[in-house]
Amino acid sequence: MGKVILVGSGPGDASLITVKGLEQIRDCDVIVYDRLIAEELLSFAKPGTRFTYVGKDPAGHALKQEEINRILTEYAKQYETVVRLKGGDAFVFGRGGEEAQALHAQQIPVEVIPGVTSAIAVPELAGIPVTHRGVSRSFHVIAGHCREDGELREAPFDLYAKLDGTLIFLMGMANLDTIAGQLILHGKSKQTPAAVISDGASERTRAVRGTLSDIAARAKEEKLTAPAVIVIGETADFSLVASHQANQLSVGLTGTADTNKKARHTIECAGGGAIDLTELKTVKLPGYHILTEEIGRIAEYDWVLFAGKQSVAYFFEAFMERGLDIRSLYRLRFAAIGEGTGKALRMHGVYADFMPEHADRVSFLREFAQTCCAKKILFPAAVRSYHALMGALAESKIPHTAIPVYDVRGIRGACFDQADRLDKIAFFSGSGVEEFFSLIRESEMQIKPYCKMYCMGNSALHALKDLTESAVWQENRKTWDVIAAGEATVACLADCILS
Numbered sequence: 001m002g003k004v005i006l007v008g009s010g011p012g013d014a015s016l017i018t019v020k021g022l023e024q025i026r027d028c029d030v031i032v033y034d035r036l037i038a039e040e041l042l043s044f045a046k047p048g049t050r051f052t053y054v055g056k057d058p059a060g061h062a063l064k065q066e067e068i069n070r071i072l073t074e075y076a077k078q079y080e081t082v083v084r085l086k087g088g089d090a091f092v093f094g095r096g097g098e099e100a101q102a103l104h105a106q107q108i109p110v111e112v113i114p115g116v117t118s119a120i121a122v123p124e125l126a127g128i129p130v131t132h133r134g135v136s137r138s139f140h141v142i143a144g145h146c147r148e149d150g151e152l153r154e155a156p157f158d159l160y161a162k163l164d165g166t167l168i169f170l171m172g173m174a175n176l177d178t179i180a181g182q183l184i185l186h187g188k189s190k191q192t193p194a195a196v197i198s199d200g201a202s203e204r205t206r207a208v209r210g211t212l213s214d215i216a217a218r219a220k221e222e223k224l225t226a227p228a229v230i231v232i233g234e235t236a237d238f239s240l241v242a243s244h245q246a247n248q249l250s251v252g253l254t255g256t257a258d259t260n261k262k263a264r265h266t267i268e269c270a271g272g273g274a275i276d277l278t279e280l281k282t283v284k285l286p287g288y289h290i291l292t293e294e295i296g297r298i299a300e301y302d303w304v305l306f307a308g309k310q311s312v313a314y315f316f317e318a319f320m321e322r323g324l325d326i327r328s329l330y331r332l333r334f335a336a337i338g339e340g341t342g343k344a345l346r347m348h349g350v351y352a353d354f355m356p357e358h359a360d361r362v363s364f365l366r367e368f369a370q371t372c373c374a375k376k377i378l379f380p381a382a383v384r385s386y387h388a389l390m391g392a393l394a395e396s397k398i399p400h401t402a403i404p405v406y407d408v409r410g411i412r413g414a415c416f417d418q419a420d421r422l423d424k425i426a427f428f429s430g431s432g433v434e435e436f437f438s439l440i441r442e443s444e445m446q447i448k449p450y451c452k453m454y455c456m457g458n459s460a461l462h463a464l465k466d467l468t469e470s471a472v473w474q475e476n477r478k479t480w481d482v483i484a485a486g487e488a489t490v491a492c493l494a495d496c497i498l499s
Contacts, residue, residue: 001076001077001107001108001109002029002075002076002077002078002079002080002081002082002108002109003076003080003081003082003108003109003110003111004072004075004076004082004083004084004099004103004108004109004110004111005024005028005081005082005083005084005110005111005112005113006084006086006090006096006099006100006110006111006112006113007021007024007025007083007084007085007086007090007113007115008021008086008087008088008089008090008091008094008096008113008114008115008116008117009021009037009038009041009085009086009087009088009115010038010087010088010115010116010121010201011087011088011116011117011118011121011122011125011200011201012036012038012087012118012122012199012200012201012202013038013201013202014038014040014041016116016121016201017038017041017115018113018114018115018116020113021113021115022041022044024081024083024113025041025042025044025045025083025085026044026045026046027046027081028045028049028081028082028083029049029050029079029080029081029082030049030050030051030052030075030079030081030082030083031045031049031050031051031052031082031083031085032052032054032068032071032072032075032082032083032084032085033051033052033053033054033055033084033085033086034054034055034085034086034087035053035055035087036055036087036088036227037055037085037086037087038202041085050075050079052071052075054067054068054071065095065098065099068099069098069099069102069103072084072099072102072103072108073102073103073106073108076103076106076108077108084096084099086115087115087118088115088116088117088118088119089114089115089116089117090112090114090115091112091114092117092119092141092170093141093143093170093171096112100112117141118170118200118201118227118229119139119141119168119170119229120139120168121200121201122197122200122201122229123168123195123197123229123231123235123236125197125200125201125205125241126195126197126200126205126207126239126241127238127239127240127241128195128197128231128235128236128238128239128240129235129238129240130166130168130231130235131165131166131235132234132235132238135234135235136164136165136166136233136234136235137164137165138163138164138165138166139165139166139167139168139233140160140163140165140166140167140168141168141170142155142160142167142168142169142170142172143169143170143171143172144169144170144171144172144173144175144176144179144230145171145172145174145175155182157182157183157185157186158186158187160182160183160186161182161183161186161187161188162186162187165233166231166232166233166234166235166236167183167231167232167233168229168230168231168232169229169230169232170229170230171226171227172228172230173196173198173219173224173225173226173227173228173230174226176196176215176216176219176230177216179230179232180194180212180213180215180216180232181216183212183232184212184213188212188232189212190211190212190213191211191212191213192211192212192232192233192234193209193210193211193232193233193234193235193236193237194209194210194211194212194215194230194231194232194236195207195208195209195210195215195230195231195236196208196215196218196219196224196228196229196230196231197228197229197231198219198224198225198226198227198228199225199227199228200227200228200229202414204275204414204415204418206222206224208222208224209236209237209239212232215230250267250272250273250274250422250423250424251267251272251273251274251275251422251424251425251426251454251497252274252275252276252277252415252418252419252422252424252425252426253274253275253276253277253278253413253426254277254278254280254410254425254426254427254428254432254433254435254436255279255280255426255427255428255429255432256279256280256281256282256428257279259280259428259490260274260276260279260413262490263426263428263490263493263494264276266490266491266494267494267497267498270494270498272494272497272498274426275413275414275415275418276413276414276415276416277412277413277415277416277418277419277422277425277436278410278411278412278413278416278432278435278436278439279410279411279412279413280408280409280410280429280431280432280435281408281409281410281411282310282382282406282407282408282409283406283407283408283409284314284405284406285383285404285405285406285407287380287403287404287405287406288314288318288405288406290403291314291315291318291380291403291405292318292321292322294378294401294403295315295318295319295322295324296322298319298324298328298329298332298378299328299331300376301332301376301377301378301401302332302333302375302376302377303332303333303334303335303353303372303376303377303378304332304333304334304335304377304378304379304380305334305335305364305368305377305378305379306334306335306336306337306341306344306345306380307337307341307364307379307381307382307385308337308341308381308382308385308429309340309341309343309344310382310406311341311380311381311382311385311405311406312336312341312344312345312347312348313344314380314405314406315380316348326349329350333353333354334350334351334352334353334354335352335353335354335355335364335368335372336352336354336355337355337356337364338355338457339355339487339489340489342355354367354368354372356368369398375399376398376399376400376401377398377399377400377401378400378401378403379400379401379402379403380403380405381402381403381404381405382404382405382406382407382408382431383404383406383407383408384407384408384430384431384434386402386403386404408429408431408432408435409435410431410432410434410435410436410438410439412439416439416443419440419445419447420445420446420447420448421448422447422448422451423448423450423451423452424451424452424454424497425447425451425452425453425454426454426456426493426497427453427454427455427456427460427463427464428456428457428460428490428493429456429457429459429460429463430459430460430462430463431459431463432460433460433463433464433467434463434467437467447480449480450480450481451480451481452480452481452483453480453481453482453483454483454484454485454493454496454497455482455483455484455485455493456485456489456490456492456493457485458484461482461484464482465482483496
């Protein structure tokens with residue numbers, strides 16, 4: 001018989017989980033998790049950990065509570081340690097108490113690791129203290145909907161309206177108009193300060209302030225959505241943090257998950273704000289199997305060219321699939337475009353023998369052809385690099401085998417629907433430009449005139465230039481201000497944005 005550990009994951013930001021909670025995620029055998037956790041936390045689990053999603057989406061519960069209780073019971077009988085990962089704190093409107101009762105009834109040991117509740121943390125991150133000397137001596141956390149159908153038919157608003165201190169409503173976004181109206185009806189002043197913070201403790205956070213009389217209209221005008229924390233009371237007027245900590249929108253990111261994370265961290269540490277508009281994902285193509293076959297004949301090649309760090313990853317993945325010894329590469333030389341690609345190569349214990357002075361595909365091949373005497377080269381590439389460089393490779397008259405190994409696809413990021421509100425957007429690659437604007441076209445969105453477009457490297461710059469010159473785009477889009485970073489690095493791009 002194993003045990004179940006109820007772990008509160010905190011209000012949204014993965015870094016706000018407790019040290020003890022993170023330790024249990026790293027050591028457990030199973031994680032049963034909800035919708036509102038930061039999925040980044042799952043990446044800390046050890047290989048082989050079983051994941052089961054039991055969360056709630058806007059349309060309703062994925063599973064009924066009784067079914068979740070049954071799953072926890074069965075896992076505890078099969079595994080040594082089961083983590084039940086819940087948003088916020090497990091015992092604050094998280095139904096953790098019900099789960100603990102069900103497990104105790106089956107004589108299954110239960111441990112609880114508290115989490116930072118959104119009721120306090122989300123207002124705090126928006127600069128709103130739930131208590132403040134001389135203003136609010138207490139706070140009251142209230143469910144903003146009833147368990148059965150989400151409505152508030154019999155909530156005791158006559159009692160709520162008489163409470164001193166700060167009122168905090170969770171899970172009440174759909175009933176905001178009712179909450180404000182009922183409090184006024186039962187005696188709360190229409191001028192009582194109120195605030196709504198949507199998607200708290202995340203890069204998507206937005207906050208609206210007003211009074212009981214207009215907060216519902218303001219939240220609707222700003223299109224705030226659940227999950228949200230509603231704060232009512234004098235402290236709702238406070239704004240005690242810098243605007244970037246309250247996540248005022250500043251720059252949208254369009255790279256891979258890792259690139260976006262790195263850029264966001266750099267920008268936020270320097271006092272800015274950043275959100276994910278799109279996320280690029282790589283998709284293996286049939287060319288990957290051709291690459292695997294060619295690696296079996298690696299002794300016939302003199303050079304391997306890499307035009308991106310993902311090409312490096314796929315090359316060594318295929319190399320390992322062949323079961324070859326790394327020493328078989330001893331006579332091979334490597335060329336890499338850009339510092340990022342070079343760094344990816346070094347992660348495999350190999351240093352690039354050649355890197356171009358300018359990190360773009362055109363300079364890459366031109367300088368390579370001028371400085372290197374290559375008898376035969378292997379070129380695993382993304383589809384876009386493959387098509388872009390085939391002509392230049394042919395002109396170089398260097399014997400080569402170019403293989404389209406993967407493609408890059410863009411998916412909507414967590415904040416894609418805010419793209420038309422931004423004044424700054426960052427692009428890290430030509431494929432990032434193409435995929436972002438493909439999604440913009442599909443959504444029939446309009447990027448703001450005079451939006452600043454920041455480019456990391458010539459690939460993104462050329463793709464954006466081709467786009468803005470296309471007759472497909474309306475005239476006002478030619479007013480975008482396109483800015484290129486001095487060097488093709490995330491750090492340099494972030495400095496360019498912040499300056």
